[in-house]
Amino acid sequence: MNQRLSGKTAFITAAGNGMGRAAAIAFAEAGANVWATDIDGAALATLDHERIRTVVLDVCAAESIRDAVAAAGPIDILFNCAGIVHHGTILECDDDAWFRSMEVNVASMHRVTRAVLPGMLAAGGGSIINMASMASSIKGFPNRYVYGASKAAVIGMSKAIAADFVGKGIRCNAICPGTVDTPSLRGRIAAAPDPVQAERDFIARQPMGRLATVDDITPMLVYLASDESRFVSGQALSVDGGVTI
Numbered sequence: 679m680n681q682r683l684s685g686k687t688a689f690i691t692a693a694g695n696g697m698g699r700a701a702a703i704a705f706a707e708a709g710a711n712v713w714a715t716d717i718d719g720a721a722l723a724t725l726d727h728e729r730i731r732t733v734v735l736d737v738c739a740a741e742s743i744r745d746a747v748a749a750a751g752p753i754d755i756l757f758n759c760a761g762i763v764h765h766g767t768i769l770e771c772d773d774d775a776w777f778r779s780m781e782v783n784v785a786s787m788h789r790v791t792r793a794v795l796p797g798m799l800a801a802g803g804g805s806i807i808n809m810a811s812m813a814s815s816i817k818g819f820p821n822r823y824v825y826g827a828s829k830a831a832v833i834g835m836s837k838a839i840a841a842d843f844v845g846k847g848i849r850c851n852a853i854c855p856g857t858v859d860t861p862s863l864r865g866r867i868a869a870a871p872d873p874v875q876a877e878r879d880f881i882a883r884q885p886m887g888r889l890a891t892v893d894d895i896t897p898m899l900v901y902l903a904s905d906e907s908r909f910v911s912g913q914a915l916s917v918d919g920g921v922t923i
Contacts, residue, residue: 683903684710806851808832811829
């Protein structure tokens with residue numbers, strides 16, 4: 679069994695479904711002790727692995743974050759995965775949609791990282807991985823106005839953290855996936871006026887002719903979490919099937 683993360687403790691947000699869930703399992707299979715958190719307790723309850731402990735957590739609640747981080751103890755790996763996708767241009771994005779997207783996609787990462795970072799500094803190092811997207815400062819997509827803005831902010835935040843703590847053993851990177859086949863994506867497809875066409879449109883923008891699976895993304899996450907990436911920090915790493923070539 680691959681034990682690249684043996685002896686490390688990982689803390690993951692939005693671990694009940696999709697990429698967060700896949701990361702929790704991949705990290706555990708690589709030897710890490712994983713604290714899997716999510717607002718969806720029922721989804722967490724289906725995570726069954728000897729190295730995974732689950733905690734119901736609202737990433738928009740600062741006190742709950744502090745309590746969860748304290749319970750986890752020293753954390754070596756933080757994967758900030760929580761996020762939402764708003765569909766629409768600037769004209770469909772009112773103040774409520776703007777602030778909700780920024781709260782979940784950006785402020786949550788700010789809060790969780792602030793809670794975890796002091797322990798990493800005290801321990802002499804750690805790896806922080808933030809979920810960004812190819813829809814960000816990397817590339818604009820139709821109807822992804824505030825989502826793209828929020829993920830651009832995640833990239834900027836990741837680079838700033840990396841720059842501030844590069845000499846103290848802290849690495850921080852952003853991962854920028856293409857379109858990944860997750861329950862979240864399936865929900866957006868189902869909500870479209872023409873779900874069949876919506877799925878075709880998502881696939882059409884992928885040069886490889888298919889959606890990504892979570893298994894296409896998890897190897898990069900394990901790499902960034904492991905000591906193999908010890909000289910990698912402040913990067914926005916695209917795993918997008920060639921969309922941004």
